[in-house]
Amino acid sequence: MSKPYAVVAITKHGVEIARRLQAGLAGTDVYYPAQFARGDETALGIYAYDGSVTQYIPELFVRYDGLIGIFSLGAMVRLVAPLLKDKKTDPAVVVIDDRAQHVISVLSGHLGGANQLTQQVARCLGAEPVITTASDVSETLAVDLLGREFSWEIENFEKVTAVSAAVVNEQQVQIVQEAGERNWWPYSKPLPPWFCVYSSTQAAMHDPFDAALVITPRLLTLPEQEHLLTNGVLYRPKVIVLGVGCNRGTKAEEIESVLVQTLRDLRLSERSVRNLATIDVKQDEPGLLEVCERRAWPLVTYTAAELNQVSLAQPSETVYRYVGAWGVCEPAARLSSGAKDWVLEKVKSGNVTVSVCMVTADA
Known part of the structure; x- marks a missing residue:
């Protein structure tokens, strides 16, 4: 084709x-x-x-x-x-x-x-x-399409049909958005009154509702899942940038293991990773490229001069001696995400270093 x-x-x-x-x-x-x-x-x-x-x-x-x-x-x-x-x-x-x-x-x-x-x-x-289609005729949200233009992923697709019914039947719907693009409402008219928008799960937990749309990169707690996802759809916005540094020749299995464990420790979803970021001398690193291919994670690279524009609390003379940058994973994550600070500034495990940032709204 x-x-x-x-x-x-x-x-x-x-x-x-x-x-x-x-x-x-x-x-x-x-x-x-x-x-x-x-x-x-x-x-x-x-x-x-x-x-x-x-x-x-x-x-x-x-x-x-x-x-x-x-x-x-x-x-x-x-x-x-x-x-x-x-x-x-x-x-x-x-x-x-x-x-x-x-x-x-x-x-x-x-x-x-x-x-x-x-x-x-x-x-x-x-x-x-x-x-x-009812949602198109009524000019309301299409549950299965929400955030699609931003590459959001639905984690529990089996809930889409029931939640869609609540939306088109104008029942009380909670929209809990903790991250991601905010311009998801496709119509010029105001959001209908049966939609109630919250900025956090904590704010939404005590209000009655018939269905929920939850947009977050976080791994929800068990109480949050039981309350919001019994009749709710969970969306994963692409808002996480992983800055990565690794020694030459590091195997893909080691890199992937460190990245996944770091996300688990932070209680963040792998589905919300937007991309990896590193220095340009690593753009041909076989293990790193293999991880990106496995996970369908784009790789963004920066020159040493670009990385050195980001101020670091603990610049590394060793890293500078090898690649000409005072750090790799920390400034790469900041530059790619547009964030002013880190979720996790830096963690080192074996041959791999990782930094985590959240994408800002205009990045």
Whole structure:
């Protein structure tokens, strides 16, 4: 798959619509019957197929992020029904009628992006978007999408359905946000009165509620879990920066073990790590790169001159002698996070040193 979307047509009118979409919607592959070929398909990268569309849909369903069918809703439902797995893995599915009057979001409206794709296709064709997801129609929070644009992770996805029901039914919902981006409300209208926002779990623990949205990098205590997560969704914002220093040749297992143990000691979630930070001479350190690959943690590096701009209470002459910086993990964490102070200034374990900072709102 070189492009995210597949557009499939089965009629002469559908072919015209498909060609319009290829021209107007970026990242689109087009498929239609060879009997309607116009001779320029190879030049345009259009796939003209023989036989029935039925034999091609299963492959397209797994190859693309979005499947756009220019045929009836009922036909699409019958075609994809045997292929469905779950909302976290199924692609976006959209249908367009044969006159391009309506574009309908069919499947994976939120996580798969079908609702957003429906809007894009409708704008491209000048058609009417049809979206039936309750949170979109009501212009309220989509529990499964909250913070997605900021890469927040949901830790207990099994609670999403019940909490979503409380949101769309306008029940009392606590939003407890201890960290992370604050501009998550997507609408120009004020937050509805059935949402109550708190800056800490402590502030929220004694007020009644029907459901909770908890945004924190902390590992919750057992009482917090029992109170807030019985009908609550836990989000992990990407707010932790780990400054790392290590001796040359340190194994990935040692580096990873020290990082994970440090987070546990601080009662912070690994899911909230935004990135690692270190000096540029370590940008090719095999063990460090292996940890980053395993954990999908980006690595940010700084020159010695940049690191030396951060004042340290205990500059190291030994570190300076080897790399030209008075410290590595402490200033790297501060520079990457934008924080004014450390959660943990420095801890050394074996061949590894670690510093922990929290990302500031404007970093």
